[in-house]
Amino acid sequence: MNNLRRIDLNLLVTLHALLVEKHVSRAAQRLHKSQPAVSHALANLRAIFDDPLLVRRAGKLELTSRANELLPKLTEALHQLGALIEQPAFDSAHEKRVFRLALSDYGARVVLPGLVRRLRSEAPGIDLQVSQGSRVAMLAGVHDGEIDMAFGVFQPPLSDELRTHKLFIEHFVCAADKNTLPKTGDLDKTQWLSRPHVLVAMQSSEGNEIENALHREGVSRRVAMTLPHWGVASHVVPNTDLILTAARRSFDLFLKDSPLQLFTPPYPIDPFEFSMVWHSRRESDAGHNWLKQAIIEMLQEDGAKEPDESGIAVPALTIPPTSTQ
Structure with missing residues (x-):
């Protein structure tokens, strides 16, 4: 109970951002705070929990055992608190934020042109950082919090902490x-x-x-x-x-x-599913959810407009409801 008197909701929100991002600067950006303010909060949190919470290994911050125990409980606690307090809607027209996407050049060709047009029209303050890597590297980046969303062909089963949504079937x-x-x-x-x-x-x-x-x-x-x-x-x-x-x-x-x-190929070739993957820790993030929905809607619209002058028709995109893996 004494520790409860030393901590407020803002500190818990800061702790959650630090544990999710595992990076002081990105946590500060997410919270719209200065890096020194978040560093000071981390020092207070370490004293309150009597644990370093984040330790540097191989050049990056990792969660301690205590922090790994805290993260799911803290996520659930903040989710329940959020349900008690009416959250302001995500204002895409005025929000300033950076999202990190991982795509192959095929994925970039399919996703980025339509997405960028939509962002410039509806969310001009949203910036994108795009990276490329193997499927394994992209999934590891999502799992570690280095990437917000990855796009590609991912074979199940995925980690229990990852969520996936099939965007379309490609031929x-x-x-x-x-x-x-x-x-x-x-x-x-x-x-x-x-x-x-x-x-x-x-x-x-x-x-x-x-x-x-x-x-x-x-x-x-x-x-x-x-x-x-x-x-x-x-x-x-x-x-x-x-x-x-x-x-x-x-x-x-x-x-x-x-x-x-x-x-058409003379030999039948199996089509593949092109999917979007994110971490379950992002589920309560209104901005993240807005971007996911914007991508789904954009691909629906682009799929409906794709021409078939070449003689090879592209099947209309059918977007299924969000599923978890």
């Missing part, structure tokens, strides 16, 4: 120079296998959806070029006999003046 198409294709505008299995291919992969070709499909058929293709990025892939195909098989949304939406022709 594969092939692209080749129009002048190298027969009048039908596509290739049969024999023609397709006889041509050299471009592969987009961060590491090896093993285990990706295309190679898995070919393995099921007992065939293999010649990969003449492997690239780590989607962005340049479609630009190396024109004026060559190369074939690029990639996610439909990695290509320009309007292909009227493109030298490329898109066509």
Whole structure:
């Protein structure tokens, strides 16, 4: 009871921000306070709990055992207190905040153009810090609080603390120079296998959806070029006999003046789910929830407008209700 007299709600809110962010500057930014003020609060909290709470290991702050015990209890306590006090609605037009997103260049191509347009229109004070990494690195960043949201293809099961939402199902198409294709505008299995291919992969070709499909058929293709990025892939195909098989949304939406022709792969390739992942600690964050919903709505709108002049229609995006993993 004596300790209760030494602590107020503001200190508890500061403690929660510090334990979630594991970073004094980011906690200060989140709380709209100065870094010295948050550092002073941390010193008081360490004295109250008789524990360092955050310790530096390998160049970054980590939670102590005591802090790990406190975090879920503190989150629940603040959530219950919040239910008693009417919280002001998130004001996107005036809010000033930074969100950290992790995406591949494919994810950036799909998510960022529409999202940035929406932010500049509805939330001009919201800034984005975008990073790229492997799937494992992105999930680790979300888990450690270094990343607010990650986007990509994530195989279950995920950590119990992570939440996921399927944004859409993506399909594969092939692209080749129009002048190298027969009048039908596509290739049969024999023609397709006889041509050299471009592969987009961060590491090896093993285990990706295309190679898995070919393995099921007992065939293999010649990969003449492997690239780590989607962005340049479609630009190396024109004026060559190369074939690029990639996610439909990695290509320009309007292909009227493109030298490329898109066509359906002659071998059936499994589609993949493109998802958004965040940590459960963000569930009570009104700004975080606003951004998630803005992304879902933006993808719904963009999906409904995607053209099919290329002859390869993109299925309308169906956004399911939020699910947890």
